Each structure stands twice: as C-alpha cells, then as structure tokens.
Amino acid sequence: MRVLKFGGTSVANADNIKKVINILEQYSQDKTVVVISALGGVTDLLIKTGTLAANKDEAYKEVLSELEKRHLDTVKALLPVTQQSSCLSKVKQQFNELDEICEGVYRLNELSPRTRDRIISFGELLSSQIVADYYAATNQPCEWLDVRKLIRTNNNFGFAAVDFDVTNQLIADKVNASTTKLFAAPGFVAANADGHTTTLGRGGSDYTAAIFAGALQAEALEIWTDVNGMMTADPRWVPNAKNIAEISYQEAMELSHFGAKVIYPPTIQPVMARQIPVWVKNTFAPQEYGTLIRNTPSVEGEFIRGISSMNNIALLSLEGSGMIGIPGFSKRLFEALAKEEINVILITQSSSEHAICVAINLADVEKAVKAVDLAFEPEIKAGKVDALKVERNLSIIALVGDQMKSHPGISGKMFGVLGRNGINVRAIAQGSSERNISAVISFNDAKKAVTVLHEAFFEFEYKNLNVAITGVGNVGGKLLDQLAQQQAYLQQHLKLKVKVVALANSRKMLLKEEGIALDNWKQELDNSADMQLDEFVAGVVARNLPNTVFVDVTANADVAQIYGKLLSKSISVVACNKIACSSPYNYYQQLKSLAAAYNALFLFETNVGAGLPVIGTLNDLLRSGDRINRMQAVLSGTLNFVFNNYDGTRPFAEVVRQAQAEGYTEPDPRLDLGGTDVMRKIMILAREAGEQLEMDDISNTQFLPASCFDGSVEDFYQEMGKQEAHFQKLYKEAADKGCKLKFVATFENGKASVGLQHIPPASDFYHLYGKDNIVLFYTQRYPEQPLVVKGAGAGADVTASGVFADIIRTARV
Ligand SMILES: NC(=O)C1=CN([C@@H]2O[C@H](COP(=O)(O)OP(=O)(O)OC[C@H]3O[C@@H](n4cnc5c(N)ncnc54)[C@H](O)[C@@H]3O)[C@@H](O)[C@H]2O)C=CC1
Ligand SMILES: N[C@@H](CC=O)C(=O)O
Numbered sequence: 122m123r124v125l126k127f128g129g130t131s132v133a134n135a136d137n138i139k140k141v142i143n144i145l146e147q148y149s150q151d152k153t154v155v156v157i158s159a160l161g162g163v164t165d166l167l168i169k170t171g172t173l174a175a176n177k178d179e180a181y182k183e184v185l186s187e188l189e190k191r192h193l194d195t196v197k198a199l200l201p202v203t204q205q206s207s208c209l210s211k212v213k214q215q216f217n218e219l220d221e222i223c224e225g226v227y228r229l230n231e232l233s234p235r236t237r238d239r240i241i242s243f244g245e246l247l248s249s250q251i252v253a254d255y256y257a258a259t260n261q262p263c264e265w266l267d268v269r270k271l272i273r274t275n276n277n278f279g280f281a282a283v284d285f286d287v288t289n290q291l292i293a294d295k296v297n298a299s300t301t302k303l304f305a306a307p308g309f310v311a312a313n314a315d316g317h318t319t320t321l322g323r324g325g326s327d328y329t330a331a332i333f334a335g336a337l338q339a340e341a342l343e344i345w346t347d348v349n350g351m352m353t354a355d356p357r358w359v360p361n362a363k364n365i366a367e368i369s370y371q372e373a374m375e376l377s378h379f380g381a382k383v384i385y386p387p388t389i390q391p392v393m394a395r396q397i398p399v400w401v402k403n404t405f406a407p408q409e410y411g412t413l414i415r416n417t418p419s420v421e422g423e424f425i426r427g428i429s430s431m432n433n434i435a436l437l438s439l440e441g442s443g444m445i446g447i448p449g450f451s452k453r454l455f456e457a458l459a460k461e462e463i464n465v466i467l468i469t470q471s472s473s474e475h476a477i478c479v480a481i482n483l484a485d486v487e488k489a490v491k492a493v494d495l496a497f498e499p500e501i502k503a504g505k506v507d508a509l510k511v512e513r514n515l516s517i518i519a520l521v522g523d524q525m526k527s528h529p530g531i532s533g534k535m536f537g538v539l540g541r542n543g544i545n546v547r548a549i550a551q552g553s554s555e556r557n558i559s560a561v562i563s564f565n566d567a568k569k570a571v572t573v574l575h576e577a578f579f580e581f582e583y584k585n586l587n588v589a590i591t592g593v594g595n596v597g598g599k600l601l602d603q604l605a606q607q608q609a610y611l612q613q614h615l616k617l618k619v620k621v622v623a624l625a626n627s628r629k630m631l632l633k634e635e636g637i638a639l640d641n642w643k644q645e646l647d648n649s650a651d652m653q654l655d656e657f658v659a660g661v662v663a664r665n666l667p668n669t670v671f672v673d674v675t676a677n678a679d680v681a682q683i684y685g686k687l688l689s690k691s692i693s694v695v696a697c698n699k700i701a702c703s704s705p706y707n708y709y710q711q712l713k714s715l716a717a718a719y720n721a722l723f724l725f726e727t728n729v730g731a732g733l734p735v736i737g738t739l740n741d742l743l744r745s746g747d748r749i750n751r752m753q754a755v756l757s758g759t760l761n762f763v764f765n766n767y768d769g770t771r772p773f774a775e776v777v778r779q780a781q782a783e784g785y786t787e788p789d790p791r792l793d794l795g796g797t798d799v800m801r802k803i804m805i806l807a808r809e810a811g812e813q814l815e816m817d818d819i820s821n822t823q824f825l826p827a828s829c830f831d832g833s834v835e836d837f838y839q840e841m842g843k844q845e846a847h848f849q850k851l852y853k854e855a856a857d858k859g860c861k862l863k864f865v866a867t868f869e870n871g872k873a874s875v876g877l878q879h880i881p882p883a884s885d886f887y888h889l890y891g892k893d894n895i896v897l898f899y900t901q902r903y904p905e906q907p908l909v910v911k912g913a914g915a916g917a918d919v920t921a922s923g924v925f926a927d928i929i930r931t932a933r934v
Contacts, residue, residue, distance in 0.1 A: 122151065122152045122153070122154075122296075122337050122338070122339045122340060123148060123151060123152075123153050123154075123339055123340060123341050123342075123343065124153070124154045124155075124156065124330050124331075124333045124334040124337065124339045124341075124342045124343070125144075125145070125148070125153060125154070125155050125156070125330070125342075125343045125345060126155075126156040126157075126158075126308060126326055126327055126329070126330035126342070126343070126344050126345060127141050127155065127156070127157055127158065127252075127345045127404060128158045128326065128327075128344075128345065128346045128347065128404075129158040129159055129160065129161035129162065129163070129164075130161045130346070130347040130404075131158075131345050131346065131347065131404040131405075132157055132158065132159075132160055132161070132248050132252065133160055133161030133162070134160070134161075134195060134198075135194075135195050135198035135199045137404070138195070138199060138251070138252060138255060139199070140404055140405065141252065141345070141404060142252075142255060142256055142259060142260070144345065144404065144407055145256060145260075145303065146260065148303070149260060149261060149302065149303070150302070151302070152296070152302055152303075152304075153302065153303050153304070154266070154296065154304045154305075154306060154330075154333045154337065154339075155252065155303065155304065155305050155306070156249075156306050156307075156308045156326055156329050156330040156333060157245060157248050157249040157252050157305060157306070157307060157308060157326070158244075158245060158248065158308050158309065158326040159244025159245050159247070159248050159309070160191065160192070160195065160244070160247075160248050163188065163191075163244040163247075163248070164241055164244045164309075164323070166184055166187070166188055167188070167240050167241045167243060167244055168237075168240075168241060169181075169184055170184045170185055170188070170223055170240065171223065171226060171232050171236070171237050171240040171241070172232065174223045174224075174226040174227040174232070175226050175227075175230060175231055175232035176230075177227060177230055179227075181223055181227065182223075185216070185219065185220060185223060188216075189212070189213075189216045192212050192216075192247050192251065193209060193212055193213075195251060196208045196209055196212060196251055196254075197209075199251070199255045200254065200255060200258050201258065204254075204258045207254070208250070208251060208254040208255075211250055211254075212247060212250070212251070215243055215246060215247055215250075218243075219240065219243050222236065222239055222240060223240065226240075233278075234278035234279050235278050235317055235318075237278070237279065238278045238279060238281075238317075238318050238319050238320045239317075239318045241309075241320060242269075242307070242309070242310040242318045242320060244309075245307030245308050245309050245310050245326065246307050246310065248307070249265060249305045249306060249307040249308075250265055250305075250307075252305050253265040253305035256303060256305065260303075261302065261303065262301055262302075262303070263301070263303045263304070263305055264299060264301040264303070264304050264305070265304075265305050265306075266295065266296075266304050266305065266306040266307075268306050268307055268310050268311060268312075268329065269310060269311065269312035269316065269318055270291070270295075270312070271288065271291045271292050271295055271306075272288050272291075272292070272310075272311035272312070272321075272329065272332060273287040273288050273291065273311070273312065273313070273314060274311045274312065274313055274319045274321070275313060275319075276313050276317075276319070277319070278319055278320070279320060279322070280320075280321070280322045281311055281313070281319035281320065281321060283311065283321070283332060285332075285335075285391070288332060288336060289335065289336040292332070292333060292336035292337060293336050293337060296333075296337055297337075306329065306333065307329075308325060308326025308327070308328075308329040308330065309321055309325040309326045309328075309329060310329070311329075321387075322385070322387070324385030325385065326385075327344055327384055327385035327388040328385055328387050328388050328391075330342055330344065330388070331387075331388040331389070331390070331391040331392050331399075332391055334391065334392050334395075334397050335391030335392055335394065335395055335397065336391075338395060338397070339397055340397070340398075341397060341398050341399070341400060342392050342397055342398070342399045342400070343399075343400045343401075343402055344384055344388070344399060344400070344401045344402070345402050345403070345404045346401065346402070346403065346404065347403065347404065347405060348403060349364050349403045349406060349409040349410075349411060350364050350365060350366075350401045350402070350403070350409070350410070350411040350412030351364070351365045351368060351373065351376060351377075351384070351401055351412040351414075351427065352364055352365060352427070353365060353426070353427045353428065353575060353579050354427065354428045354429070354571050354574075354575045354579075355429070355430065355571065358430075358568045358571050358572060359428075359571060359572055359575045361575065361576075361579070361580050361582075362575065362579075363579060364409075364410070364411075364412065365412050365426060365427060366410060366412065366413065367412070367413045367414075367415065367418035367419055368412060368413070368414050368418050368426050368427075369414070369415070369416065369417070369418050369426075369523050370389050370392070370393040370399075370414055370415070370416065371523060371556055372418075372426045372427070372521050372522065372523055372556065373389055373399070373412075373414045374386055374389045374393075375429075375519065375521040375556060375557050376426070376427045376429050376521050377389075384399075384401060384414075389414070393416075396415070396416050398413060398414065398415040399413070399414040399415070400412070400413055400414075401414070424522050424524045424525055424528045424531060424578075425520050425521070425522040425524075425525065425531065425578045425579070426521050426522040426523070427521050427522075428518065428519070428520055428521070428571055428574050428575055428578070428579075429518070429519050429521060430516055430517065430518045430519070430567050430570075430571050431466065431516060431517045431519075432516045432564055432567060433482060433483040433484070433516075433564075434466065434480050434481070434482065434483060434515040434516055434517050434561065434564075435480070435481055435482070435483045435485075435486045435489075435511055435512065435513050435514075435515060436478055436479070436480050436511070436512040436515055436547055436548060436561055437478065437479050437480075437481060437486075437489055437490075437493065437509055437510070437511055438476055438477070438478045438509070438510040438512075439454055439476065439477050439478075439493065439497070439506065439507075439509055439510075440475060440476040440477075440506070440507050440510065441475070441476075441500065441505050441506030441507050442475065442505065443500055443503070443504075443505020443506050450477065451470065451477055453496055453497070454477060454479070454493060454496070454497075456496070457492040457493050457495070457496035457497075458479070458481070458489060458492060458493070460492060461485070461488045461489065461492045463481055463482075463485040463488060463489050463492070464481065464482065464485070465479045465480070465481060466479075466480045466481060466482070466517065467479065467480035467517060467548065467550045467559055467561065468480075468550065469548045469549060469550050478548050480515070480517060480548065480561055483513060483514075486511055486513065489509070489511075490509050490511060493509045494508055494509055497509075512547065514563065514564045514565075515547060515561050515562065515563060515564055516561070516562055516563070516564045516566075516567035516570075517559050517560070517561050517562075518559070518560055518562060518567060518570050518571055518574065519557050519558065519559040519560075520535055520557070520558045520574065520578070521556060521557050522556065523556055525555050525556065525558070526555035526556070531558065532551065532558050534577060534578075535558060535560070535574060535577075536549075536560075538573050538574055538576075538577045539560065539562070539570060539573070539574070540720050541573075541691070541720045542569060542570070542573045542667050542668070542691055542720075543566075543690050543691020543692070543719055543720065543721070544562055544563075544566045544569065544570050544573075544691075545562065545563065545566070546560045546561070546562055547560075547561040547562060547563075548560070548561040549561075565665060566665065568665070569665045569666065569667050572585075572667050573667040573668070576667065576668075581616075582616065583612050583616040583617055583618045584616060584617055584618070584668065584932060585618050585620060585667065585668060586617055586618065586619045586620065586668050586670065586928070586929075586931070586932045587620050587622045587666040587667065587668055587669045587670070588604075588619055588620065588621050588622065588623075588669075588670050588672060588928060589621075589622060589623035589624075589661045589669065589670070589671045589672065589692075590621060590623070590624050590625070590672045590674060591625045591626075591657070591671070591672065591673050591674065591675055591680050592625075592626065592672075592673060592674030592675035592676075592677075592680070592698070593624060593625075593626045593642075593646065593674070594626070594674070594675075594788070595784045595917040596674050596697060596784075596917045596920045596921050596924065597626075597674035597675075597921075598917070599917040599918050599920075599921035600672070600674060600921040600924050600925060601621070601639055601642055602921075603921055603922060603925050604619055604621065604639060604925070605639035605640060607619075607925075608639070611929070615929065615932075617929065617932055619928070620635075620636035621636060621637045621639060621642070622634055622635075622636060622637070622661075622664070622666060622669075623637075623657065623660065623661050624637055624642060624645075624646055625646075625652050625654075625657050626646065626652065627652060627675075627677070628651065628652055629646050629647060629649050629650065629651060629652055630646075630649060630650055630651070630652045630653070630656070630657045630660075631645055631646050631649035631650075632657070632660040632661070632664070633645075634664055634666065654679055654680065654683065658683050658686060658687065661687070661692065662686070662687070662690050662692070665690075668931075668932060669692045669693070670692065670693040670694070670695055670722075670928055670931045670932075671684075671687045671692050671693070671694050671695070672694075672695045672696070672924060672928060673694065673695070673696040673697070673698040673701075674697055674698070674924065675698050676698055676699075676700070676787055676788045676789070677698065677700070678700050680698060681696070681698055681700035681701040681704065682701075684696070684701055684712050684715075684723065685711060685712060685715055687721075688712060688715040688716050688719055688721045688723060689715050689718075689719055690719070691719045691720055691721045692721060693716075693721045693722040693723070693724070693931040694712075694716075694721070694722075694723050694724070695722075695724045695725070695924060695927040695928050695931065696723075696724075696725045696727075696728070697725070697727035697728065697731075697920055697923070697924050699725075699728045699798070699801045699802070699805065701725075702725050702728050702801075702805045702808070703728075703800075703801035703804055703805060703816065705815060706808065706813050706814070706815060709808060722930065722931045724927035724930055724931065725805075725927070726923050726926065726927050727920050727923035727924055727927070728801075728802065728805050729756060729802045729805055729806055729896075730756065730802075730894045730896065730910065730912075730914045731758065731894070731913065731914050731915050731916065731919045731920040731923055732912075732913070732919035732920055732921075732922045732923035732926075733894060733896075733910055733911075733912050733913070733914060733919075733923075734910060735806070735894075735896050735910050736805070736806070736809055738896075738898070738908065738910055739806060739809050739810060739898065740809065742898060742900055742902075742908070743809075743810065743811070747900045747901055747902045747903075748900060748901045749810045749868075749898065749899075749900055750869070750899045750900055750901065750904065751867070751868065751869040751897075751899040752803070752806055752807075752810070752866075752867070752868040752869075752896060752897065752898055752899070753865065753866070753867050753868075753896075753897045753899070753907075754802075754803065754806075754865070754866045754867075754894065754895060754896040754897065755863050755864065755865055755866070755886055755889055755893075755894055755895050755914075756798075756799045756802040756803065756866050756894055756896070756914065757793055757796075757798055757799045757802075757864050757894075757914070757915075758785045758892035758893070758894060758913065758914040758915020758916065759777075759780045759781075759785045759786045759787075759790065759793035759794070759798070759892070759915060760793060760794070760799070760863075760864040761863065761864070761889060761891070761892055761893055761894065761914070762776075762779075762780045762783075762785055762891060762892040762915070763776050763777055763780055763794075764861065764862040764863060764864070765861075765889075765890060765891060766779070767848065767852060768852060768856075769848075769849045769852050769853070772841075772842060772845055773841055773844075773845060773848035773849075774838050774839075774841035774842045774845070777790060777794065777838070777841065778838065780793075780892075783892075783916070784915075784916055784917040785892050785915035785916060786915075789834060790834065790837070791829075791830060791834065791837050794825050794829070794837075794841075795821075795823060795825060795830060796821045796823060796864065796875050796876070797821075799864060799866050799875045800816060800819045800821055800866075800873075800875050801816070802866065803819065803866035803867075803868055803873045803875060804816060804818075804819060804873060806868060806896075807868045807873055810868070812868075812871055814871075814873060818872075818873065819873045819874060819875060820872075820873075820874040820875070820876075821874070821875050821876065822874075822875075822876035822877065823876075824851060824864075824876075824877040825841075825844075826840075826844050826847055828840050828844070829841055829844065851877070854879070855879045855880075858879055858881070859881065859882060860879035860880055860881050860882075861879075861880045861886075861887055862877055862878075862879065862880070863877070863878055863880045863886050863889065864876070864877050864878075865877075865878045865880075865886065885897060885907075885909070889911070891913065892913055892914060892915045892916060893911060893912060893913055893914055894910075894911070894912070894913075894914025894915075895909065895910070895911040896909070896910045896911075897909055898910075
C-alpha cells in the first residue's frame, strides 16, 4: 500500500494530469491512494469568489463561470467524447451547488468561516473527481473517496484539528474493505462530527496524504510536486542550491517550518509516528531521485542538511531591571501573547534575565504590543520594565542538521561568515537538540546571509567574489584584461568565481548583479548610464552582494572619500589610488579602524612600488616583532625612468612625455616630477610603520623650476622645454662626478625627506634601471645589510597585477 499526493501544479491542466496518470500506471498492481490538490490557482480564485460575494460584488459570478469553464475544458481535453458526459455532469452539479452557496453569501452579505471552508473545498472535490474519472476511463476502476466521511476534525474551520482515533478507523475500514486497487481522494478537505465541511490549512493536501498513509500503515508516502525534492536552500536565492537526497523527519520538519515550502510542516507527524518513509518527487521529472525523508538517513558526513529562512518577522524585547531574579515574567509574557493567539517563532533570554526577546509574525505586532503593554502596565508605570520594544522587517535564517550536535565549530563558522559579510545578528536561538541554529537578521540581509552560508557549508566547488571597479583607464583596463584571462584559472585552482558586478569611469557607470561580460565591457559601459558617484556607490551597497570588493583604480579625490561608506557596510576596499592613504592621518586611521570594526579589508599594496611587495614586506617585518630603523628608497618609476634615459641628447620634456606615454606617470605627471608622488609613498610607508606623519612634515627639495607648475599640463611640458639648460646642468653636475641622478626618499628617526641626489657607483641605488623602484629596510634584524625589495615600480600591467593580488586577498579571509 502506497499513498501518493499530487500538488496543484501537477494537476494544473489536462497535459499535466496526463503526466500524473503515466506515473500512476506503475502502481496499478498495488493498492494505492492518490490524494489530489485543486487545479493550480483554483483555491485562491475560490477564496476570491467568496470574498467578492460577501462584499456584494457581482463580479464573483464571472470568477465562478471562469472556474467552471476551466474544469469543463479540462474534462473535455482529457476524456474521449463518448465518456465525457458523466464527468461533465458531476462538474456541473458541483458548480450548481457552489453557485447556490455563493448566492447565499451574496444575499447575506456575510462569509462565515464554515461557509468559506465549504466554498474552498470545491477545488479538491472537483480535481480529484476528474482524475478518478480519467483514470477509470483509461486504465482500471478507480474509487473516489469522499474524505468528508473519512477524516474527522474539530470545528476549527480553516485550520481544523484531526481526531486521529476516529479518522484512522474510518479510513482503514473503508480502504481495506474495498477490492479496488486505486483510490482518488481530495486533499485538504475533511468534516466535523456533524458532517460540516472543514479544511486542514493551506498546504493541507500533503497532510491529507500523510493521514491516509498513517491510517493505512502505508509502506511509503510520495509527495509529487514541481521540484526535484527538498533543497539545501531556496533556489530562487541560491542558484547553486543542491538537492537533498536523504533527510530525517526532524530535519525535514525544521526546514519546512522555516520556509522550505516543498512540504507542509504538519505532514511529517502522522508518518513519523509510524516511521513511514516519505519521498518527495517531481511530476515533471520522475526520473530524478528526489528526496527521501526517513528516520535514519544514510548520507554520512553532512553536518548541515539545509539552510532556510523565514521573512516578515518582528522582534519584541521586554527589558527592565525589575525582571531580574523575579519568577513569572516570561510566563506572563507568553500568556499575554497566547491570549491573542500570537504564535511565538523564536525565544531568547539573556542569562542576566534583564531582557527577554521573542520573534513573531510581523502581522501580529500591533496586537502583541497592546497585549504585552497591558499585561505589564503596573511594572511599566513603576519603571521596572520598559514598554515593549519592537523591531520590524526582520528575517530568521536557520542552519538545520541532525549531525550538528556532534560537531563543534558550526555556530562559530556560521557567525564568522555572517560577520565577515557585515550581517548584524539581532538574536540567536539554538535548542539543546542542536538540530537548528537560528539567527534573527534584517530582511535586507536575508538573501545575502543565505547565499554566504550556503557557500560556506555546501559549495566546495568555488566561492563567488563580487567586484566593483571604479576607473577603467590605463591600470583599470589592464586589470580587466587580467581578470578575463585568469577567470578559468581562478575557478580551477583557487575555487574562486570572480564576477565584475559594477564598473565606472568618470563618464559612465554600469551595475549588473549577474556580472559584466569581460570581453565586451567597453561597449556595455559606453551604452550605460551617466556616472554619478553617489548613485554608483549606493547601487553597490544596495545590492548587498556577498563577498563584495570595491576597487579604486582612479586618481580621484572624491572616490577616495567614499571608502568609509563602503567599509562600514563590510565591503572591502582595494585601492591603487594613493589619495586616501596620503590624506590627513585621521582619515587614513579612520579607514583602518572601520575595516577592522566591520570585518572588511582595506588593501593598498600598489600605493608604493606598484606591483612590488613593499607594504606587505613592511607589515610582515612589523608583525613578526621587527623594528624599522631607517627606510631608504627610490619610489618613483617615472623619475627613475626619466633620469635613466636623460643624458642631454634628447630634450628632458620629451623623455618625460615618453614616461607618460608608457604609462608610468600619474594621470597628472606634475605629481611625479614635483616629488608629490614620492612624498605620498614615503609617508604611507612611515604610517604603516606606525608614524603619524603628514605631508607637511616631509621635506622636498624640488629640482624643477617653480615656473613649470604654472598653468596646465601642456604648459608644464612647454615650460620644461624652455628650461632644458637647467636639466642639462643637473645632469652634467652628476655625470662629472661619475654619479647618476636618483630621486631618493628617506625615513629615519620619525623624519622623512625626498629629493634629487648624486648616486655614486658604490651605492645600492646606482644599478637601478628602467622604471625600477628599490626600497631598503634597515631594521633591528637587518641593521647593516638591509632587506631589499627591488623591481619595476610603475606600469599599467604590473600595477594591475598588484591590484589583482589584493582583490584575491579579500576573498581568502
Ligand atoms: N601607472 C602606474 O604605474 C601606477 C598607477 N597607480 C595609480 O593608479 C591609478 C590609476 O592610474 P591610471 O590608470 O594610470 O589613470 P588613468 O587616468 O589612465 O585612469 C583613471 C580612470 O579613472 C577614471 N575616473 C577618474 N575620475 C573618476 C571618478 N570620479 N569616478 C569614476 N571614475 C573616475 C577615469 O575615467 C579613468 O577611467 C592612479 O591613482 C595611480 O596613482 C598606482 C601605482 C602605479
Ligand atoms: N607615477 C608613479 C606610478 C606608481 O605609483 C610612478 O612613477 O612611480
């Protein structure tokens, strides 16, 4: 004996019903009960009909006639013409009855719960009758069961409670006495002891099937629906959600209670008591394995079975010093809520007993506030308890798994993941069964929370990294090339899927949650909206995507000002723009504090030495307890290139132009030539070494005549041309001494300076070619022979690869 239940989508139309009949054919040899839901959408329309009629709206007639037509059409599409008449007349008869009831409702201008149940019962009564007749016409006899005579309930219309003693007996007597193999029964519908129709709650067809399975001690219950079984998370939120092959009754109950809509929560009770296995199968893909719910699921090693969520939650907090150590407060709180029939979904109380928190449905808030404030009126007046605090628009997310209890670290991992993604937890509950860890969070974070938890507990293939890039010039363009080139590698070797979800330059901005195609970004960006920095940042924040990193590849001060906003939303920031770190010390420090406070990373390795590991090396030295005595460095790729290539045979301005053309200079080359870029870099190094240095504290001996800084960048080039003799003199003075010119930065004893120096052949700086940088760290552990970092210190490719490395670092936490 088996019991099968087919849901509304499985019987939504004639084609689907044919699929149901195909599935039933394989059960033709055994006694089988088939429980049928109303045709998809019909229950809602029946509710609408009743409500319209009760509101004296004649439109109810139209809805009814549409419903009648839909059922008649289904019969006509299924049954051969010669066999239609009996089924058609049954349908017409049911609609006549329904018409009369609705007319009564219309006349009385009233819809009682009892009449409402009567009206909505027609959906299942009709659909099951049609399936029974079609099966009988195409296969073998099928007996339609009038569940109103078999399932006995109390008078709680709309959500009636089953009297199992009577029901089990009635069902067993009826089915066992019959020689028919296949029975079709309407789901959802039952009757009270007086024979009045009742219903079992929305989703109650699953429950009907479980009641039959329990009463008949079936070998299995099969719930046929439109998905491949229960899933590890809601697939609308988590596209990588996986099917759960096996799951225990308790886990299934927890998951369905917390929002996994595949199975109606009360369904488990009658089958669990008799240990009847439950299959969840897909009517539209019957070959799929589905989910097996049973006592001891055989899948080993899975600590978490699924993640679920419940929205429209409110949190009520009753707080007050007057509650401490006084028994009876919680009893009174729950009594007040129970009196108003408010369901409590989650409870937490701090061990200090100073506060008790309960989560309820948002819809019950007003009732709850009134009831609780009234119940505690004397204490509130006496100032012992505060008026009830309410937080709205919350969700509950829950990790569910029987095996959690034998495995430490699950909650640590859960809250670590939430914290790293900036998701604030408002309340937590874990029962002693340790089967469910629930957290109350903002509704705005719910999708992100489920996504990151799923990633952490189920997705071992790869982690998604969502990247927002501002600036697609020289460096930004190369960065996008490198990301495109490395996508497959990252996925294969680092288990990272990097998605560029936002892109902007000074003119245009593009936000695309599903990811921007990296082979076509230029065109897409050109065709996108005009750039508004605030809107762009708001868009990145509002999408609230997990593992988001904002990358600043501009040289813009406004962009550098928005890092704080991002970090405080736990969005990591990677910058090659040096403006933030070389702004007044307070801002630099504030960004570091925000990053620490919100579990985000603020990385700017390319601020010094482009792709060279300069800041990383300095940090490693400091973290291991070393102390910096002195830093001496050539930090400008541009200036090193210029002085390596200038010997008076070509105009100085032309060599500078070449440095700009090759992508070594700042977007404004005067920052390089005037030494500002180097001042910024040595200041950033000093700050990283713990010094509170400002730009004004750094001495800079300029080698460029002041007149070069008047006017535009083009004026700057013109003026350098006019000052050629000055540059020739600089070169000659050094060359005459056998020296090279290098623009050197030094930090020692809390002081920093930058300036042009004559470098003799014996110096570490002498053999520094092309656009190379060099940094000498003299430390307590490297007192005489410094630790040296040397290599290309400018250029779009190397800088982009440094930015790339920082981006990947944000994903590895
Ligand atoms: N070139 C190099 O070797 C190195 C460069 N950097 C830094 O890289 C950054 C970028 O340099 P490049 O790519 O050479 O500059 P670029 O001038 O070629 O590109 C700058 C990009 O930023 C965009 N932009 C400017 N203002 C913007 C705003 N308000 N909103 C959105 N986008 C804006 C521009 O449209 C352009 O796409 C600079 O901060 C530079 O200091 C750092 C290390 C080495
Ligand atoms: N303009 C800079 C580029 C790197 O920061 C330089 O020349 O070093």
